[in-house]
Amino acid sequence: MDQYTLNLLFVGATFALYIGIAIWARAGSTSEFYAANRGIHPVTNGMATAADWMSAASFISMAGLIAFTGYDNSSFLMGWTGGYVLLALLLAPYLRKFGKFTVPEFIGDRFYSPTARMVAVVCLIVASVTYVIGQMTGVGVAFSRFLEVSNFWGLMIGAAVVFCYAVLGGMKGVTYTQVAQYIVLITAYTIPAVFISLQLTGNPIPALGLFSDHTASGVPLLERLDQVVQDLGFAEYTAAQGSTLNMVLFTLSLMIGTAGLPHVIIRFFTVPRVADARWSAGWALVFIALLYLTAPAVGAMARLNLIDTVYPNGTAEEPIAYDERPEWMRNWEITGLLTFNDANDDGLIQWYNDGSASFADTAEARGWEGSELTVNRDILVLANPEIANLPGWVIALVAAGGLAAALSTAAGLLLAISGAISHDLIKGQLNPNISEKGELMWARIAMAGAIVVATYLGLNPPGFAAQTVALAFGLAAASIFPALMMGIFSKRVNNKGAVWGMLAGLIVTLLYIFLHKGWFFIPGTASFDDADPLLGPIKSTSFGAIGALINFGVAYIxxxxxxxxxxxxxDLVESIRVPRGAGAAAADH
Structure with a gap:
């Protein structure tokens, strides 16, 4: 059976499963649509939360970013997992105890202000739409390769699938769909990682293989990787290269952004009791760790395999001829995500760091006139099985896993957006007397509209999937997280402080992002990698932490x-913090 047919079978089967689950678990009430009728078991909710959390950024893009940068991008791992600990300890149980459907509803009631609720809606929509762009970017990347369609049609197909199971099923349908998607994505991520770890190190556990000896050279894998990247003028893989301040702020921004993301928070509204919210967070961390412990190994091994593809004889002086390139490179060239430009017309593929001053003399002596291979970082995990010559069914499984990761998070984000519009805006402000049937209809209309907007923006994303997602985390960190923390742990912060704090954090962070990326002046000309930071070494993806400090400061002043x-x-704040949520008494909240 050819690879294209295998891809269709695996992807088609998983899509049929998702839509079938959505029809089986179709939401019939607003309680089922927003919170699955608060009847989800903690283990089930933990698995669904993990799928909701491990988006295209985690599955498709994160290992690629680690592979091309090394140690510095380990901050993605530290920030995202550390943020989950903050969420589990500081927010999830208290928000579940409050007993509302949405994050803006909590903020509106806690700060006794419709204005605060509306500002929270705006913050939620800005962060969630930015986040969902990254997911749709991942959908386009996966479809364009494995179903051999254009990026445009890949996005259209992905949007149609999300529409079917998210609009029909609501939170109830999405929860059970995400359980299936977690099983698909974690299987798709770990199986090729095990194969590749065995190939390179003889160790079947990728996380241990990362620190084992490289079979071909006999030296530790990371030492071998350091050697080959430095031979090509790239920075040492295992050493810090960038600003420590920026790395710390970026990690902090990801951490508090994680704890402030509404699509993750609303998952804790679906369990019966406060104690179940804590258990859900614990189980989610277990399920997330299965992928996050594997990701650094996937990134390092993929980078080494990629270099060995271009320099198959083990020396940087003998690159492969373009006409002899492997089949996987030909396949990805069709998508436009891997390109070759023969700068010196010698028919060989030179791939090196042409921006390295220390390597310039070496490149000139070899007759190299510029790096000729461009590899989009978002393709590395998806291409990894092909690079390693794994069986066709593994390649098809990875395709299904990448799509599962992107679609699961997209569905959660769209639920958060639709809830904010239908429950907080329409029912909370515009039409308080709307019937439950009418509210449910508007929730579905809002989700459909959000899908259209996300798909349109996904056609022209501002960066790689994980980088786009990092911007969303910064926006959530600067706007939503401080309001939630002050709402739970401060009795003094009032409605005016909350409103001005959220607005200050959101506006300052947005301005910094827009200025950093050049969108105010020459749209599309700046990127995450070539734009100079405006404030010392602090990049736009790291500014969320400073935006959060501004939010806290303005709110208290x-x-x-x-x-x-x-x-x-x-009294309400005091009641939220009373530690009686672990018992049956909390079931009424």
Whole structure:
């Protein structure tokens, strides 16, 4: 059976499964649509949360970013996992105890202000739409290769599938669909990693193989990787190269952004009790760790395999001829995500760091006139099985896994957006007397509209999938996370402080991102990699942490300069923090 047919079978079977689950678990009420009727078991919810969390950024893009940068991009791993600990300890149980459907609803009630609720809706939509762009980018990358369609039609197909199971099933359908998607994506990620780890190190556990000896050379794998990348003028893989300050701020931005992402938070509204919210977070960390412990090995091994493809004789002086390139390179060239430009017309593929001053003399002596191979970082995980010559069914499984990762998170984000529009905007402000049937209809209309917008923006993303997602984390960190933390742990912050804090954090962060990327002046000319930071070494993907500090500062200054919150709000904050949620008494909340 040819590879294209295998891809169709695997992807088609998983899509049929997702849509079938959505029809079986179709939401019939607003409680089922928003919170799955609060009847999801903690283990099931933990698995669904892991799938919701491990997006295209985790599955498709993260290992690629680690592979091309090395140690510095380990901050993705530290920030995303560390943020989940913050979410589990500081937010999830208290928000579940409050007993609302959406994040803006909590903010509106806690800060006794419709304005605060509306500002939270705006913050949620800005962060979620930015996040979903990254997912649709991943969908386009996966479809363009494995189903041999254009990026445009890949996005159209992915949007249609999400529409079917998310609009029909709501939170109830999405939860059970995400359980299936987790099983697909974790299987698709680990099986090729095990094969490749065995090939390169003889160790079947990728996380251990990363620190084992490279079979062909007899030296430790990471030492071998350091050697080959430096031979090509690239920075040492295992050493820090960038600004420590920027790395710390980026990690912090990812951490608090994780704890402030509404599509993850609403997952904890689906369990019966407060104690179940804690258990859900614990199980989610277990399921997430299975992929995150494997990702560094996938990145390092993929980088080494890629270099060995271009320099098959083991020396940087003998690159492969373009006419002799392997089949996997030909396949990815069709997508436009891998390109070759023969700068010196010698018919050989020279791939090296042509920006390295220390390597310039070496390149000139070899007759090289510029690096000739361009590899999109988002393709590395998807291409990894082909690079390693794994069986066709493994390649098809990876295709299905990449799509599962992107679609699962896209569905969660779209649920958060639709809930904010239908429940917080329409029911909360415009039409408080709307019927449950009418609210459910508007929830589905809002989700359909969000899918259209996300698909359109996904055609022209601002960066690689993980980088686009990092911007969303920064926006959530600067706007939503501080409001939630102050709402739970501060009795003094009032409605005015919350509103001005959220606006300050969101606006300042957006301005920094737009200025850094050059969107105000020459759209499309700047990128994450070539734009100079505006504030010392701090890049736009790291600014969310500073935006959060501005949010906290403005909120406390304004609150202390204005009236204290009403006594009933002080009592409400106190009741949220009373530690009685682990028992049956919390079931009523």
């Amino acid at each position: 304004v609150s202390n300069a204005t009236e204290e919150p009403p006594q009933e709000i002080v």
